[in-house]
Amino acid sequence: MRKARTLVSSIAFACLLSSTASTVALAAECTSTIKVLAQPRDGLTLLEDYKAEFEKLSGGASFEIDYLNENDRRAKTKADASTIGKYNVYYIDEANVALFASAGWVAPLLDYYPADYDYADFDPGRQKVATYDGKVWFAPITGGGDLMVYRKDLLEAAGITPPKTLDEYIAAVKKLNQPDQGIYGTALRGQRGSGANVWRWMPFFKGFGGNWFDGKTPVFAGEQAVKATETYLELFKYSAPGSQTGGWDEAVGAFTSGQVAMLIESTPLVGMAIDPKSSKVAGKVGYLPPPAPLTGGGYGHGLAIGAKANKDEASKACAGLFIAWATSKENENRRLEANQFSELNRTSIMTSKKFAELYGPDLGQALADTGKVTAVNFWQNPQWPDLGDRWGIILEELITGTRTDIKDGLDELDGFAKELVARSQ
């Protein structure tokens, strides 16, 4: 009995010692400032109010976040990660996770993400886009799919039931387009970029059955891509002014300022559209999954551990701790309290009572329904940003009329894709 007690107390002491030792070791290493390069997100801004909490948790480390808009953030993270590696944590997204992972610019997240923070709680779709080559590379800070968001008042006045198919959607957009009254049928993204105009074009391409590659052979330049582009250009005739070279900001701004009848956009739009602080049309907004056969553009943005700035295991663990804390249930609850709908990623939060109280059952149902049609529309390859951006330029030329031949544009992209594949070998 005495022996057993001694053994138990020895184990307990050893556990205490090892946990103290690991805390001390972490505290010894995790005391400097963690530098984060991100794009503006309310959830990250909110984190800055709780710096002291992280300092206490880490044993003295603080953090600094530099913000750049999406395109600039992509360019800067790429430049930094491949050269000096000044940032400990990068904000990366579904479109460049393959590039960052294959180039060794980020470290596998789960090796340094404390188990207590329950990575498995994240929305499965977001986990999927954060995974490349069988490993998880980032913890989601935002993500989701697409929703068709519409003005209930305008549709009711025009006697239109919310469209379920693309044909119905196009007919409704045409009918609702009344520029003389300052209302435009829709708002699309025309601005070049794999995450801009190409992102909104891809649901048409995939919805019509298009595919990017068959093995290493490009197969996208077929009739599906032509039809997708024709449909996209047709809809652009009813798109709000400014959207021809605009991106997410312009499309969302046009809708929330009351100048657009309906649009298909990424799910965070709903949070902005129903919030009276950011929307003139709050209370008049309805949402449904994208009309068939469109797929939803599954996406996820999140925080990843920079490989270059975190030279040793302790630094990587420190960055991992920061990411775990930043994306923890506790912080996500704070975002829920602050009504930051687009910054919610955990299943436990999105199925919580508080979420249902705040956003009602309709939104929860719409999110569940759109999850069924959400797909990975882009080519999951390190060279995707290169290919996507090139198509973005050709697509912008088609939208603004500096080129008119769709097939010629696709053939040019096909040649470029073959070059890309050859270069990578």
Next chain:
Amino acid sequence: MKQKTSLPAVFLTPAMMILAVLAFVPTVYAIYISLQNRELSRPVGDFVGLANYIDLFSDRRFINAIGVSLTWEAVTVGMTLIVAVGLGILLFECAAPRMRNILALLFLMPVILPRVSAAFVWKFAFHPLYGIATYPYKAITGQPLDLLSNPATALATVALVDVWQWGLFFSVIVLKLLETLPPQPFEAARLDHALTWEIYTHIAIPMLKAPLISLAFVKMIESLRAFDLIYVMTRGGPGITTETLDMYAFSQGFIESGRISYASSMAVLMMIATSIAFTFIWKRVQ
């Protein structure tokens, strides 16, 4: 008897060393990597000779960028000088000294504004739905005016912002130059019943030829660095209609491809072309 002194060397050496590090090292390095096939995601590359340079001449975006850069250079330098001389003369002729000083202060403000801030301010001003600059057109015609999305007007609209910044600034310089000119030739011309425009075209502007040429050179160099303005306002669009050489090089190096060797070959060609062009123009002017 002149004594040999090492003072010039003492003063020149640190400056030359800093210049060598800041200018010579990056230039040599750019030439070095332009002969390779390096990419950001593949930092170790092979030597490919002049392949990048040869590829450039079959790249439609590069050819387009040359045209856009030349147009940008000609429009912004020409318009800036026209606005500067026109406004400078107008101020000199029409404004009382006190008013001149007030206006000069106002005209200096645009150039003090950081380029990126100016670009954002004007981007919003030109917005077809909410822009203050496009509002009168919308109010009169009922139609939105989307200048930055129109391939025919995008470059000219961005150039307008550049001229707004530099044309007003240069007009203050021209005004101050006019104030330094001796009054006698003007008085003599007036006695001979010369008209105002004749006085300026035949007397004042020829007298200011040297400083005006200097201003033109300053603006030519400045216009080559208009990346920030164009990047914020149009990102090279619509399509590639406002994509200048520096923007295309940056795009290839960091935004789209990470092809730093290819981007470097563009930078090297730009450096060679501008050096030759500036030397030629400078010699012609002299």
